[in-house]
Amino acid sequence: MSLSRRQFLAGLAASPLLLNTSVSAANPPSILVIGAGMAGLAAARALSDQGLKVTLLEGRQRIGGRIHTSRVWPDYPMDLGASWIHGQKQNPITSLANAAQAKRIATSYDNAELYIDKRLKELGVKGTNETALEKLVNKALKQAANLDEDISLQAAVERVLTKPLSPAYQAQLNFYLNSTYEQEYSGATRELSAQTLDDNEEFEGADLLFPQGYDQLTNYLAQGLDLRLGQIVSKVNYEKTGVTVSTQDQSYSADYVIITVPLGVLKRNSIQFNPPLPPAKQAAIQRLGMGLLNKAYLRFNKVFWPKELDWLEYLSPDAGRWAEWVSFAKIGAPVLLGFHAADRAREVETWTDQAVIADAMKALKAMFGNAIPQPVGVQLTRWSQDPFAYGSYSFNAVGSSNEDRQALANKNGRLYWAGEATHSEYLGTVHGAYLSGVRAAKAVLKLV
Numbered sequence: 001m002s003l004s005r006r007q008f009l010a011g012l013a014a015s016p017l018l019l020n021t022s023v024s025a026a027n028p029p030s031i032l033v034i035g036a037g038m039a040g041l042a043a044a045r046a047l048s049d050q051g052l053k054v055t056l057l058e059g060r061q062r063i064g065g066r067i068h069t070s071r072v073w074p075d076y077p078m079d080l081g082a083s084w085i086h087g088q089k090q091n092p093i094t095s096l097a098n099a100a101q102a103k104r105i106a107t108s109y110d111n112a113e114l115y116i117d118k119r120l121k122e123l124g125v126k127g128t129n130e131t132a133l134e135k136l137v138n139k140a141l142k143q144a145a146n147l148d149e150d151i152s153l154q155a156a157v158e159r160v161l162t163k164p165l166s167p168a169y170q171a172q173l174n175f176y177l178n179s180t181y182e183q184e185y186s187g188a189t190r191e192l193s194a195q196t197l198d199d200n201e202e203f204e205g206a207d208l209l210f211p212q213g214y215d216q217l218t219n220y221l222a223q224g225l226d227l228r229l230g231q232i233v234s235k236v237n238y239e240k241t242g243v244t245v246s247t248q249d250q251s252y253s254a255d256y257v258i259i260t261v262p263l264g265v266l267k268r269n270s271i272q273f274n275p276p277l278p279p280a281k282q283a284a285i286q287r288l289g290m291g292l293l294n295k296a297y298l299r300f301n302k303v304f305w306p307k308e309l310d311w312l313e314y315l316s317p318d319a320g321r322w323a324e325w326v327s328f329a330k331i332g333a334p335v336l337l338g339f340h341a342a343d344r345a346r347e348v349e350t351w352t353d354q355a356v357i358a359d360a361m362k363a364l365k366a367m368f369g370n371a372i373p374q375p376v377g378v379q380l381t382r383w384s385q386d387p388f389a390y391g392s393y394s395f396n397a398v399g400s401s402n403e404d405r406q407a408l409a410n411k412n413g414r415l416y417w418a419g420e421a422t423h424s425e426y427l428g429t430v431h432g433a434y435l436s437g438v439r440a441a442k443a444v445l446k447l448v
């Protein structure tokens, strides 16, 4: 089933995200949106469709932000940022994908195979011990919830361990914490809040990825919008009467501004605000965590792993090392995607490409034997070094909570805020970014 663009917009208007305020004012306000990722595009689309004058300022020479489809391999577009619609039921990104007529394919965590490193096999390890570890971590989180002060997930787990761990059990625990928490939230266990890390919501249904690229959705939203690429915002002056935004070579004025730059950019103070941001917003920027998830796409001349699998898991004595792989064999591509999260990702980012590839191949040889071919192409990400993101997505760090996300989302003066980090329920996701953009657009429309 697919929808036309018009049907999509009609659906949007009829949904709970209702944007049915037609602009009637003789002099509709002008709006600048900073950042053309999913949040900025969703906000600009909604406002522009209501007849408001909207200009998008984007620092990069492309739109999409943390949705970035690489077409380095023209036959196989690869997503270097977001890949999946997580939970397709009721998810607004499903409607958007229908409208954009973007093909999707489901992957399932249940369709996985575990490969155990021979050093652990020699210690008698036969599996991940998931059920027992889940029980242990749940107990740790339950106890941590009753403490007066927040502690890290790592500290919470250590509190409930009664004796020193054997190397085999330690490796299983590390694997569980890495694949369940670090890869999902992109923060390290020593950073993740034990009290609030799970304070988010999920949509039900399958996880779907886009064989032709996630950018079909951002390109679809961007149609006809006034987009200014290569405009790196460095100053925002906001007063009672209006806002002036300065980039490296231009100055823009507007009645209202919607800011959607990533939390990582705000943490670096890449943008100077005048007057300074309210203390609660500054504290929220400091307290919330900006995590790291990196991808390594390895292309081979043939598929040498079981074609039918979605996920290949590697349990090794080295915490978080090449623990999770996704196979693209299902879409006919002889491509494996390996992930690194949090501290391990930060370390691997400092290596040369050659060193990363050599390490990846060592892991794959441990999983499939020495006879596997060398890759014929590789694409690696280094999101923490990206000056327009400084990380992958936000997480609840020790001492932070959804109140911080609310503080980040609150308007101050003529500034409105969106972006995944401002969404309490769906943080760290494309749908959270989208919903935050629609929320900001609705708030601005109330002024009209």
Ligand SMILES: Cc1cc2nc3c(=O)[nH]c(=O)nc-3n(C[C@H](O)[C@H](O)[C@H](O)COP(=O)(O)OP(=O)(O)OC[C@H]3O[C@@H](n4cnc5c(N)ncnc54)[C@H](O)[C@@H]3O)c2cc1C
Pocket (backbone or CB within 6 Å): 034, 035, 036, 037, 038, 039, 040, 057, 058, 059, 060, 063, 064, 065, 066, 067, 080, 081, 082, 083, 084, 085, 086, 231, 232, 233, 234, 260, 261, 262, 265, 270, 271, 293, 294, 295, 383, 387, 388, 389, 391, 392, 393, 418, 419, 420, 421, 427, 428, 429, 430, 431, 433
């Ligand atoms: C590796 C990785 C994998 C992910 N996987 C998934 C997934 O599978 N599913 C999912 O739902 N989510 C996933 N996410 C998260 C998802 O990509 C983000 O939550 C979402 O895309 C964020 O959108 P946004 O609009 O809030 O921010 P962004 O997309 O980052 O948009 C902000 C924009 O602001 C621009 N900008 C920054 N600074 C300036 C400046 N000074 N001046 C002007 N412009 C500026 C940026 O260039 C960017 O375009 C993943 C993210 C990463 C990095």
